[in-house]
Amino acid sequence: MKVFERSFVLVACLLSGGAALAQTPELGVHITRQLPATPVKNQGSTGTCWCFSTTAVVESECLRKNLGEFDLSEMYIVRNIYLEKARNYVRRQGKAQFDEGGLGHDVLNAIAQYGAVPESAYSGLVNGARTHDHQKLVKDLRAYLTDILKKTPVPADWETGFVRILDERLGAIPQQFDYQGKTYTPRQFAEEVLQFHADDYIGLTSFSHHPFYQPFIVEIPDNWANGSYLNVPLEELSSVVQTSVSAGYTVMWDADVSNPGWGQDKGYALEYVSKPSSAEPDAPEKPTDQQVRQRLFDTQVTTDDHLMQITGMAASPSGKKFYLVKNSWGEVGPYKGYIYVSEPYFALNTVTVIVPKAVLPEDLKAKIH
Template sequence: MKKIVSIGLLLASGIFPLLAQPSSEKATLSVISKAEYTPVKNQAATGTCWSFSTTSLVESQTIKNGLGEVDLSEMFTVRNIYTEKAKNYILRQGTAQFGPGGLGHDVIRAMATYGAVPESIYSGLPLGQKTHDHNKMDAQLKTYLDSLLKIRPIPADWMKGFQSILDDHLGKAPETFTYNEKPYTPKTFATEVLHFKPEDYVNITSFSHHPFYTSFILEAPDNFANGSYYNLPLDEMIKLTEHAVERGYSIMWDADVSNGCFKQNDGYALLWKGGKAPATISPEDEELKYDQQLRQSLYENLTTQDDHLMHLVGLEKSASGKKFFLVKNSWGDRGPFKGFIHVSQAYFAINTVSLVVPKAAIEKSLLTKLGIQ
């Protein structure tokens, strides 16, 4: 997520909407299929899109499983992952990345390890604060860790100081709480209310520098936990995504958005020729042809990076038959579609970095091919 914090700051400050933007024609997309989803949220001035997007996926999957709608705390997971990052940073003596970024598998692992809590129990907002702003917290955490690395030996209780900073900015995390008049711990809430199982989610990507139908550790700066992803040919990754949404499932989508083709304020992302949106945007605009080779070259020359993670919830088509994905963002209700953006298949093909997919959405033949039980 190389630029998402700066985007969050622009959004929070109100500067971003004042920038010159192309206009959009009235949407002419028809819905093929749409998953159920929870309301749009705003990550504001944070780099925690990975938690908002994947938490939204888990919320949708909870609805899909017939368990009802639950509003989950993104910041409970953020706190736990920051703690993991701190331990990793210290043990690697400052050579690892420490920052707000993360990937979808971090949320799945965090919920499996630490559990989950409702937003009403842990909002991560200090008293009187209405929107998230982690700029001071991120700086203080990094400064604290770097100061420790100048000491040998490092104090055995160094984590107390780290947790104190988190407490100041996010509030103390609950060890027990009451939800719908029943007592829970975060772990019992995850298992008993959400019926959460980490094995119910599969990490997917598509890059040709590793063998297809095998797994590999995705080379991305925010993959501090060395998460592995199953590697599919591009056409199969697209087919998997379409097939999942057609069956009423949703997907966590990790993509490059810091380019001239992702226009949240206009509601569309297309692979326009020249890499820039026209003055007037239409779903029928001509796009570049895509293939595995172009996708790979843009990844290897560092054009395509994991800027931002979102929640893919629908499949659509234009009047001419072009396919689009409906994507729920976490920048509040920005744009003509109130926080959603229509992403063309071509844009998706070139700019996708990774996916988190419910295992139940994947065809059994493909699971067998990947060696997933």
């Protein structure tokens, strides 16, 4: 996550209010497909967008299945992933990423391993805190790990002290809790109430430095868990995402939001040829193709900045397509936390997506090695 996101999140913490769905925007752009989604949330001063975005996808899937509307605890997942990151960091003798960031597969893996809980059972806020702030927490956790790695052998019980810090800063996690008159463990809640199955989802990406139709480990710092993503050509990536939305499934979207065309404050993200002073959805945009996309990734113009949820599609008067995207910075911008992302912006700035396996077309499945 770039400094850009952290700075914007700090502002968003101050500006956010209650949640609301995006309304049909001005300037002639109209929503063509809008899927059920839970209220916009605020990740506060944390780099945990990976959890807010993917948890939002799980919440929307519960709505799609008519299981009910859930407000799931992101911090329950984040807390468990901090421990998994720490184990990885120690096993790699400190030569690994240990920070706030992560990717969508971390949420899927965490729910499969640790289960899930409602926000009411675990907020991750202690001592009267009203917003999330993990900057000092992560520094202290990293310092603790650095200290224990100075000893050889590493203390066998090093996790005890690490967990103690998490308990103090985020609160102890519940072993069981009551929900609608019944007692659950987190695993039972995920399996029985949410009907969650990690294998229902697949991660996709599109880069030409690896063969298409094969999985590879995306080389970005926050991929600390070495998760693999199926590599497909750009046209097929876009097609799968749009098919997913058309079929009623929301999508986790990992993208660069620090490039000039991103405009949460204006409600639009476009690859402008010449950026206008105000949002103009039908403004000319840069051409996109696989080669340009690859060059931007290799030169680190396109980087893994921020993860969000695609909840629908929209169109401009000229027929340009837009993705309706739910952010986790609170109700900022003209569309109260939502933003309309053009196809060219999506094409050049997408790093990874997570979609349900159910939407993969048969011809794509036949090409996978």
